[in-house]
Amino acid sequence: HVQTDLKMEEVERLAAMRSESLVSGTHTPPIRRRSKFATLGRLLKPWKWRKKKSEKFKQTSAALERKMSMRQSRDELIKRGVLKEIFEKGEYAEKHLQTWNMLNGSVSPITVMKATY
Known part of the structure; x- marks a missing residue:
């Protein structure tokens, strides 16, 4: 009985070591170490x-x-608001562009010329 008890203890010790190790054994999956x-x-x-x-x-x-x-x-x-307003040629564009520039705080004749041609 002493030898069988020693063998059983050895088997249990090896099984415990196998389950604690990171290398996967044949019978038990490895324990995951989480942060x-x-x-x-x-x-x-x-x-x-x-x-x-x-x-x-x-x-x-x-x-x-x-x-x-x-x-x-x-x-x-x-x-x-899906489409932005695009200015057309003529006084419609000039009128709306001047209004927009006044609201924006910058009045420049160059932007009016760009929008009218």
Whole structure:
């Protein structure tokens, strides 16, 4: 009985050493060593995934918005902010550009000339 007890102790000791080591054994997986912030990372991973998904959703909705804008009038698109107002030739452009420059605080005749041709 003494020899079988010694063999059993030896087997248990080797099994304990195998489970504590980082090298994977044939019977037991290795114990993972985690840092203090490992669980925090696991909690934040779904948040990052959701963030990426929301960015993809924004890109898709912008593309759909562009496709839908082809069926709407120019004034409607400017009103919604999808399209920026582009000045046309003539007094319409000059009048609106001067108003814009006054609101902006810079009045320069060069910008009026650029917009009118």
